[in-house]
Amino acid sequence: MKLTKKFSILAWLELVFVITWIVVSALAVGSNKYFFIPEFFAPQLGFAVVLLAVPISGLRASRQKSADAAFWHAFLSCSGTCVTATSCVLAAYGLAIGVQMEKFYSAQNNPVTFFDTWDSYCSWILAAPALCFVCSVIMTILPKG
Secondary structure, eight states: OOHHHHHHHHHHHHHHHHHHHHHHHHHHHTSOTTTSOHHHHHHHHHHHHHTTHHHHHHHHHHHHOOHHHHHHHHHHHHHHHHHHHHHHHHHHHHHHHHHHHHHHHHHSSOHHHHOTTHHHHTTHHHHHHHHHHHHHHHHHHSOOO
């Protein structure tokens, strides 16, 4: 397989994970603040939006085949690794908070009367921070071309 094709495939894979991360974070930020802490998901959304530059620069570098485009992709990838490492720690913290929140709401006698939206959010309390964690870990360890 040619190097540019491999590079392009990795950039598309990064783009898929970043868009997934953006969607999950944006949906959580726009949801019920009692289940999804904005102070956790807003920075995750910010990290994911900043990381859009990495796969976009990778796709640009694979199409242009220029040293300048490859330099900028390498620079943004290195910066992106620092951002994803930070977001991994924040996502692990958010996952721990999600576990405790899920235990708290489940311990209520009738969580449906506690919050009328319990049925729609009960599985997403853990899934949303877990997806953010998985996306940030994958973006940290995924080779950058």
